[in-house]
Amino acid sequence: MAPLGNEKNQLYLGLFIHSVKLGELQYLHDTAVCVDKSGKIVAVEQQYDQKKAEETLYPKLGWKTDDVTVTIAKEGQFFFPGFIDTHIHAPQYPNVGIFGKSTLLDWLNTYTFPMEASLSSLPKARRVYTRCIQRTLAYGTTTAAYYATIHVPSTNLLADLCLSLGQRAFVGRVCMDNLGPDYYLDESASQSLAATRATIDHIRSIDADFDLISPILTPRFAPACSVDAMAQLGALHKETNLPIQTHIAENVDELKLVRDMFPDSKNYADVYDRFGLLGKRTILAHAIHLSDEEVDLVASRGSKVSHCPCSNSALTSGVARVRWLLDKGVGVGLGTDVSGGYSPSVLDAARQAALVSNHLAMPSRTGEKQIDAEAEDDRERVRLSVEEVLHLATRGGAEVVCLGEKIGGFEVGKEWDAQLIGLGLVPDEDDGTESKQDEDQDQEHDTGNVDIFGWERWEDRVAKWVFNGDDRNVKKVWVRGRLVHQRR
């Protein structure tokens, strides 16, 4: 079991960057952030160095110098809130990048169900889940909303591993008692619910208040659930107020399936709504093909959307209209959707979120631009900036998982879920000597692919990070004040 607190208080010093609202990054230079033993931020003070913090902040906080560890972001480094992956299938991690030319429904049968079914094996589940958690932590994911499989023991193992490796997580046993393959299907609605309760009980036994690990009700998606299962899950939600995660409107063939299977429902969103599955704590993955009527329903219920651009492009699903969702008042975060998504990195998801938003703004293929100025403005508005996608990756994601009060930014009262980012500095003019070259190679090895020449503004550095950064730029990662990953 993970320690519930940290041994010492912590002082963080240097540059802190976070999103204060959609489209606005705040750069806190020369700043001190104090984190107490429970992992909570208790002070954020600008224009502070270590000496000033020791002299003025420690007395106020009742801290003694020898009871504080100090972490400094070096020149060129910065602290950033941990990423929040609002949609990821841990058991599919071994399949990242493998999807061929499939689309959703054949992809499920060809790649996904066989892999998930094989995780009934606990040794295999341990290997896959350990790797998945280590990788996502290495990419700076401090919170993940995980789908597991239908198997209770390996789902419980995923929860155990998240707790011991220190990743904040929502862990959902997948409910699917309909339309799945014979070899991978819940026996009945009641068995599906009993198994769900078994995982809830297990998580309660390892983290009584769901402080770090929370169960999440997980009807796979409407076509995979009987009406009984959905009705019972809705009732369970009403009973427990546990969060819910599912998929919606990802693929046009799926839409047709839902229309055929639920002829009495007005639309896809209505299917979930009539079973009480559309609430403030519901995370809807994809939401590509929602109608105006549906988005209004989703907004009125306060449900949230996980935008998964890597997956949506890979499976040719479509492009979610993020600006439209935001305009309608729907909260949006980012999901890797491993392994419909090919990358376990939320930074990759952020990058692709910016790129696919540009695709929504692209002119028609004819080369003619026959739209009026207003339409042109509208088209420009759909594009997401670097600042906006980083908002979705942090504060937006926090809202989606209903932890907006706890994580997503650097404010007093929030918990210290953070990453230390370092970018590579290109050496000054190469003098061509061999030893210098070795040095460069060392540096390259350590700092990844972001090359900072030194003349860039900070906003340019952040853009370079978003477009060429990878796990090599993630030097350290903390969850609730606990160091959960560091690069050598």
Add this chain to the structure above:
Amino acid sequence: MAPLGNEKNQLYLGLFIHSVKLGELQYLHDTAVCVDKSGKIVAVEQQYDQKKAEETLYPKLGWKTDDVTVTIAKEGQFFFPGFIDTHIHAPQYPNVGIFGKSTLLDWLNTYTFPMEASLSSLPKARRVYTRCIQRTLAYGTTTAAYYATIHVPSTNLLADLCLSLGQRAFVGRVCMDNLGPDYYLDESASQSLAATRATIDHIRSIDADFDLISPILTPRFAPACSVDAMAQLGALHKETNLPIQTHIAENVDELKLVRDMFPDSKNYADVYDRFGLLGKRTILAHAIHLSDEEVDLVASRGSKVSHCPCSNSALTSGVARVRWLLDKGVGVGLGTDVSGGYSPSVLDAARQAALVSNHLAMPSRTGEKQIDAEAEDDRERVRLSVEEVLHLATRGGAEVVCLGEKIGGFEVGKEWDAQLIGLGLVPDEDDGTESKQDEDQDQEHDTGNVDIFGWERWEDRVAKWVFNGDDRNVKKVWVRGRLVHQRR
């Protein structure tokens, strides 16, 4: 100056993967490839190990064992042809990832021209070009078609650096005597041509037969060139048969500009054609918004297209219809288009080429699929597979730069431009001990983000590489038999 040959003959052993035709990768297991001192492949034999090669191949080739160096692809590694970047602006390398919400024409003025102008400084040019070449070599780019700047000395320096660092390159002094900013513009057509000739002369002085480094005529794009400049460049091409590179139909505002500036031309392609700039050796970057008439003209002239998906998405330019170009008989390769493109990696370009092709196949946003079966088939056809984008990155690119006889695959007579790729093996079940964890971290550090669990088929491994690979997977890189990059 680079050595013209290698000290020893070379034997390569193990798995070789290359594209034999569009959509078909060949897997040559347990194969021996012999490369002579000139860097040419002189034997490719399947079912060979070192002993058999020594016993049967060496005598045939007249090789002695102590005059041969042996390189073995270890279990899980493979040799792959070097990547060919058919469109990259070396001076823009420091701007990768920095483009904000600009599109082509404002991006040029805001980011690009100021950066290019600053490379009149030779120390700055040396720093930028050295880094650019090192980075692209580290990503496995063995051949690059570079745009430099308008400055002769720094353009010549780029050629020198490519030669000394060992990257096969086309180096183009940029011709632009029209519509550029005052601070960055050729004085006149004749000055533009004289400067072009100066760079050609310089390259002839360092690589007389253009074996490794070739000049390339580089009218920036039609709006940046006077008709005099284009006419003189066309004449110079006729005189020298040197290759040509330029841009075409990237952006809808650019199309309008071209129509306004060249009212006598039938279309954009025709502008180049009437100045003799559309020939077999012409590389046209982007080609997003070509008409049917234009593509027929391009095809009939035998000109080629450099597809730059990272750039096209980043600058909201559009999506080139690669399948359509190929169907029309136009040769297509990939370009990073640094820094319209945010990544100097051709593997990234390949990944995005697959993804953006899916965008062409996406259903309309309404969620309705009201197209008939034939239209559905057509839509499916536009999607590019992993095998196809790797073809574009290697053999396709070789055709685009008119080196199809020399590079792009592993056949006798071709030159050894290759990369050794290694993917990461996930350890067996983690026993949780600390030492084991350290070991994993070592491995992770070395092998990047591609996780191979061991059960994957080779085609799945290649897909994983395309979607999650980076420079960490590129263990060694050779150009014409010379080792030009290796990771520690």
